[in-house]
Amino acid sequence: MRFTLGKQVCLLGLVLLLPALCTSQFIQSRATYYGSPDCYGTPTGACGFGEYGRIVNDGMVSGVCRLYRNGAGCGACYQVRCKNEQYCSDEGTYVVVTDYGEGDKTDFILSPRAYGKLARPEAQKVSCKYSGDNDIVIKVHEQSRYPDYLAIVILFVPDQYEITGVDLWREDCQEWRPMRRAYGVVWDMANLPGGPIKLWIHETSSAGVAYSVQSANDIPNDWKVGATYDSNVQIN
Numbered sequence: 001m002r003f004t005l006g007k008q009v010c011l012l013g014l015v016l017l018l019p020a021l022c023t024s025q026f027i028q029s030r031a032t033y034y035g036s037p038d039c040y041g042t043p044t045g046a047c048g049f050g051e052y053g054r055i056v057n058d059g060m061v062s063g064v065c066r067l068y069r070n071g072a073g074c075g076a077c078y079q080v081r082c083k084n085e086q087y088c089s090d091e092g093t094y095v096v097v098t099d100y101g102e103g104d105k106t107d108f109i110l111s112p113r114a115y116g117k118l119a120r121p122e123a124q125k126v127s128c129k130y131s132g133d134n135d136i137v138i139k140v141h142e143q144s145r146y147p148d149y150l151a152i153v154i155l156f157v158p159d160q161y162e163i164t165g166v167d168l169w170r171e172d173c174q175e176w177r178p179m180r181r182a183y184g185v186v187w188d189m190a191n192l193p194g195g196p197i198k199l200w201i202h203e204t205s206s207a208g209v210a211y212s213v214q215s216a217n218d219i220p221n222d223w224k225v226g227a228t229y230d231s232n233v234q235i236n
Contacts, residue, residue: 031080031108033115034063034101041111045099047074048153048186050142053098060093063101063109071184072162073097075155077128080108082118093117094126100184128159136201136231138215141186144225151188152179152219154201155228158235161203161211163187169198176200196221203235211235 036042040059043051046068053061057077067073074097081092093114101109108123134156141151154163166187167176171194179187196218203211216232223229 030104030106031110031115031118032103032106033110033112036112039112039116041098045184047071047098047100047184048141048182049074049098049184050153052139052153052155056098057094057096058113059111060095060114061098061111062095062114063099064097064107065100065102065109067097067107068100071181072164074185075128075157076159077126078108078123079126080110080114080118080123083122088118094129096128125159130156134158135234136213136215137228138199138219138231139228140219140223140225141188142226143186144188144223146223146225148192149188149190150192150197150219150223151182151186153185154187157203160206161235163201164204164210165202167200167202169193169200171195194221197223199231201231 034042041054041056041061043054045053045061045063047053048071049056062078064073067076076097077094078097079092079094081090082088095108095110095114099109103109110118136157137155139153139155141153144151152166154166157163163185166179168179168189169175170177177189179189182188198218199215201213201215203213205211213233213235217230219229
C-alpha cells in the first residue's frame with residue numbers, strides 16, 4: 001500500500017543500521033506511522049501476509065520503502081530504539097516488515113503500537129524470534145482458488161536468508177516449474193497438476209550464498225484456502 005500522511009503523522013529523526021554492512025555504520029533518516037483503528041498493523045499490506053501481517057509480533061510491524069526490495073525485505077526484523085536516554089528505554093521495540101510505504105524520506109512507517117514507544121529512534125536488523133521449532137511453514141493465501149489456482153506465503157524463513165524463487169513439481173511434465181512472485185512474499189501458479197504438491201525453495205544468504213531446500217512434507221492434494229502446512233525442514 002502507499003501511505004498518505006495526514007495530520008496525525010509526526011516525523012522523527014531516525015538512524016538506521018543497514019543490514020548489509022558488517023560494521024555499525026549509521027545513516028540519518030526519519031520514521032513516521034500510519035493510522036489504525038486498533039493500533040495494530042494492516043491485513044492488506046503489500047507483503048501479502050494478510051491477517052497474519054496485522055497481528056504478528058503483537059502488532060509491532062512496519063512498512064518500509066527502500067528496504068522493501070521488491071518484496072525480498074518482507075518479514076525482516078529490526079530493533080528500533082530511541083537515541084535519547086531521557087525519553088526512551090534501552091531496548092526500544094522490535095518490528096517486523098509487513099508492508100511497503102512511502103513517506104517524506106522515511107525508512108520506517110510504523111504501526112501505532114510500535115510508534116507509540118518511540119522518539120528520535122535508531123534501528124538495526126536483528127534475528128526474528130518465533131515460538132515453536134521454527135520449521136518453514138507454507139500458508140495457502142486467501143486469494144487461492146481450489147483446485148486450479150494456488151498462491152502461497154512462506155513463513156519462518158531465517159532473517160539472514162531471502163527467498164529468491166520457489167519451484168513446483170509438475171507430475172504431468174515430470175519437471176520442476178518456477179512459481180511466479182505475484183507480489184511481496186506471495187508466490188503463485190495456475191493450472192495445477194493433480195496430487196500432492198512438492199516444492200523447492202531457493203534462498204540467498206546475506207553473504208550472497210545461494211541455497212535450496214525441498215520441503216519434506218508435501219502440501220496435500222485437498223489443500224484448504226487459509227490453511228498452513230509444516231514443511232518439516234529448517235534453514236540453518
